Amino acid sequence: MIALLAEVPYWGQSLLRVLGGLVAVLLPAGTIVYVFLFKMMSFMQSRLGPMEAGPYGSMQLFAEVGKWLQKEDIVPDRADARIFKMAPIIVLVSTFLLVVVVPFGPEAWFTDFETGVFYALAVSSVSVLGILIAGWSSANKYSLLGGLRAAGQLIAYELPMVLAVMGVVIQAGTMNLQKIVVAQNTGSMFGIDAIGHPYVISQFFGFIIFMIAIQAELTQAPFDMPIAESELVSGYMTEYSGFRFLIFFIGEFATAGVFAMIASVLFLGGWGVPFTWFGWTSIDDVANWMNFAGPLIMFTKMMLLVFIIMWIRFSYPRLREDQLQRFAWKVLIPVALLNIMVTSILKVVF
Amino acid sequence: MAKVPGLVKGLGVTLGTLFKTTVNGSNTVQYPHEKETPPVRSRGVIALHQDNCTSCMLCSRSCPDWCIYIEAHKELAPPRREGGKPRQVNLLDRFDIDYALCMYCGICVEVCPFDALFWSPEYEYSEPNISDLLHDKTKLSEWMETVPEAPELESGADKKKK
Numbered sequence: 428m429i430a431l432l433a434e435v436p437y438w439g440q441s442l443l444r445v446l447g448g449l450v451a452v453l454l455p456a457g458t459i460v461y462v463f464l465f466k467m468m469s470f471m472q473s474r475l476g477p478m479e480a481g482p483y484g485s486m487q488l489f490a491e492v493g494k495w496l497q498k499e500d501i502v503p504d505r506a507d508a509r510i511f512k513m514a515p516i517i518v519l520v521s522t523f524l525l526v527v528v529v530p531f532g533p534e535a536w537f538t539d540f541e542t543g544v545f546y547a548l549a550v551s552s553v554s555v556l557g558i559l560i561a562g563w564s565s566a567n568k569y570s571l572l573g574g575l576r577a578a579g580q581l582i583a584y585e586l587p588m589v590l591a592v593m594g595v596v597i598q599a600g601t602m603n604l605q606k607i608v609v610a611q612n613t614g615s616m617f618g619i620d621a622i623g624h625p626y627v628i629s630q631f632f633g634f635i636i637f638m639i640a641i642q643a644e645l646t647q648a649p650f651d652m653p654i655a656e657s658e659l660v661s662g663y664m665t666e667y668s669g670f671r672f673l674i675f676f677i678g679e680f681a682t683a684g685v686f687a688m689i690a691s692v693l694f695l696g697g698w699g700v701p702f703t704w705f706g707w708t709s710i711d712d713v714a715n716w717m718n719f720a721g722p723l724i725m726f727t728k729m730m731l732l733v734f735i736i737m738w739i740r741f742s743y744p745r746l747r748e749d750q751l752q753r754f755a756w757k758v759l760i761p762v763a764l765l766n767i768m769v770t771s772i773l774k775v776v777f
Numbered sequence: 778m779a780k781v782p783g784l785v786k787g788l789g790v791t792l793g794t795l796f797k798t799t800v801n802g803s804n805t806v807q808y809p810h811e812k813e814t815p816p817v818r819s820r821g822v823i824a825l826h827q828d829n830c831t832s833c834m835l836c837s838r839s840c841p842d843w844c845i846y847i848e849a850h851k852e853l854a855p856p857r858r859e860g861g862k863p864r865q866v867n868l869l870d871r872f873d874i875d876y877a878l879c880m881y882c883g884i885c886v887e888v889c890p891f892d893a894l895f896w897s898p899e900y901e902y903s904e905p906n907i908s909d910l911l912h913d914k915t916k917l918s919e920w921m922e923t924v925p926e927a928p929e930l931e932s933g934a935d936k937k938k939k
Contacts, residue, residue: 470798471791474805742791743784 444537451526455684455729456677461488462730463737464680471741495676498669506666507564514564515667515674517557522681524550529688530605532698532721533713543604544596547689548589551644554682555581558653561675562663573662576748577653580643583755584650588640590763594633594770595626595693604689608697609710623701627694632766634694636759641686642736643755645679649743650751683733691728698725814898817925820881821900822912824920825872829893832867836885836894844878845885846871872914877907897923 435443465487469476477484502508528543530536540546555578562574596602599610614624627634643650654662664675691697698721699713707713746754806813815821832849848871853863886894897920904910912920 467795470795470803473794473798474803475798475807478807738788738791742787 448523448526448537451529451531452523452681452685453677455688455726455733456681457488458730459680459684459733459737461485463733467734467737468741492673495673496670500669500671501666503566503666505566507566510560510564511666512671514557514561514663515671515678517560518554518678519674519681521550521553521557522678522685524553525682525685526688528604529685529692529725530608530698531725532718533710535698535718535721536605539605540603542602544592544602544607544693547604548585548592551682551686552581552585554678558663561667565663565666567666569660570663570665573653573655573659573665576659577646577663580646580650580653580751580755583752584640584643584759587636587755587759587763588644590760590767591630591633591636591640592693593763593767594630597767597770597774598626598630604692604697605710608692608699611696612699612702613709623696623699623703625694625696630694630766630770632762633770634690636763636766637690637694638732638735639759641690642739643751645683645686645736647683647736647740649739649746651740651745652748652751655745683736684729687729687732687736688725690732691725695728695732697728698722700724815900817898818896819898819900820883820896821898822876822896822902822920822923823874823879823883823886823917824895824897824924825874825914825917826893826895826921827869827872827914827918829891830869830872831891831893832869832872833890835888835890839884839888841882841884842878842880844875846873846875869914872917873911874917875911876902877910895921895924897921898925899923 461484465476465484477487480486480490502511525547527537528540528547530539558577558581559574562570562572562577565571565574595607599607601607601610611625612623646653653659654664659665664672667675698717702708702713705714832847834847837843837845837847847869849867849869851865852868854866856863883896886896899920902910902912
């Protein structure tokens with residue numbers, strides 16, 4: 428793939444990367460919205476969901492997008508118009524920046540960062556800025572409260588997330604997401620290498636903490652206080668309409684997809700299959716077709732993780748704001764710290 | 778720790794419903810394509826039996842929404858018996874129910890002393906234009922065809938006339 432790319436001029440490469448990024452963000456987002464938000468939620472409530480637009484309502488999302496696009500782009504009178512208009516774009520851009528470090532195959536990646544984990548965690552918090560200024564610039568008390576809640580929540584849950592990832596980093600000995608994938612697929616547990624060494628097994632607590640933390644990072648129920656409709660109308664999104672709301676909406680589900688991808692890279696072995704299945708020993712041996720099979724494997728794992736996120740979202744009622752904060756600071760962070768300690772000790776011992 | 782089983786149970790319920798809906802289909806129906814028949818005695822629309830109406834205005838006056846409009850005039854009808862005085866009868870000029878206002882309380886049906894108003898289970902009469910929800914006496918009389926037979930009365934009770 429790289430050899431193929433090398434013949435393309437620089438502008439062509441950049442264009443391909445942008446297109447690839449769009450596909451990598453929007454395709455999972457659309458699939459997640461249709462499969463989980465439209466269909467799975469409906470089925471869990473014993474109804475069928477959208478059925479009219481296209482076969483089994485599969486074109487519903489396009490109908491919704493069309494509806495949003497034709498709506499008026501309203502900016503409240505007292506709002507800080509420029510910042511108000513900028514906010515949703517900042518939120519979406521952070522998602523696009525996030526997907527940059529996710530490896531999709533042995534050579535199918537956008538950039539190969541040595542500090543990929545660090546970059547991903549740093550960039551994921553850019554969306555907090557977007558949400559906070561969306562809440563602040565709306566000139567609306569509900570938006571402001573929602574924005575503040577979102578900021579408090581995202582910062583509180585970023586810590587356990589970072590600390591949970593630390594365990595993986597310690598175990599893999601690298602912050603490069605590609606190398607973390609390779610380490611999982613070439614690894615072995617107690618000499619058995621049939622399924623490699625997915626960190627979901629050895630870092631089980633880290634995985635649980637990470638999943639809980641991304642549930643909160645994505646503001647999905649039971650952690651959706653920032654947009655709690657019964658208290659705050661729609662939180663920081665209250666004043667948004669038309670395509671700016673659409674961008675927030677896409678951002679929410681695209682981020683869900685990208686976070687699930689990162690989780691699958693960190694804990695489930697990412698794009699790879701255990702290398703012993705095909706007799707590979709290192710990343711250089713991996714066959715070229717993995718560049719095409721890899722994204723599909725990745726997509727499957729992502730859907731599995733998003734299924735868990737959405738399943739919990741549709742099953743649990745919302746927590747209270749103080750319960751949310753208490754859970755992060757008094758339970759998740761101590762457990763995550765303990766996890767790091769145990770991991771480091773075991774890493775040194777073995 | 779006592780909360781954990783409940784949380785797991787909740788996940789089980791949603792997953793169970795997911796499979797049940799996939800296998801057995803949903804509890805809901807896809808409305809315009811398939812319809813559920815409402816119960817026979819449901820309050821769909823009010824039908825008017827014009828011959829029974831004496832334009833006594835009781836329904837109009839008891840309507841909490843004031844959505845029944847009645848106009849009538851008096852006419853002389855031939856006497857019942859030979860040599861008698863001509864009878865005075867009220868003839869309906871207008872009997873409208875504005876379903877945009879009606880709240881389906883059924884007080885008019887209850888209060889009517891001459892059995893001129895009936896409940897019909899028909900419910901599909903939505904209109905694109907709100908003024909079309911004002912049903913005049915012709916349209917209200919057409920609903921009579923959809924009025925179900927009155928239920929069996931207790932023995933000895935007066936038969937309700939339709």
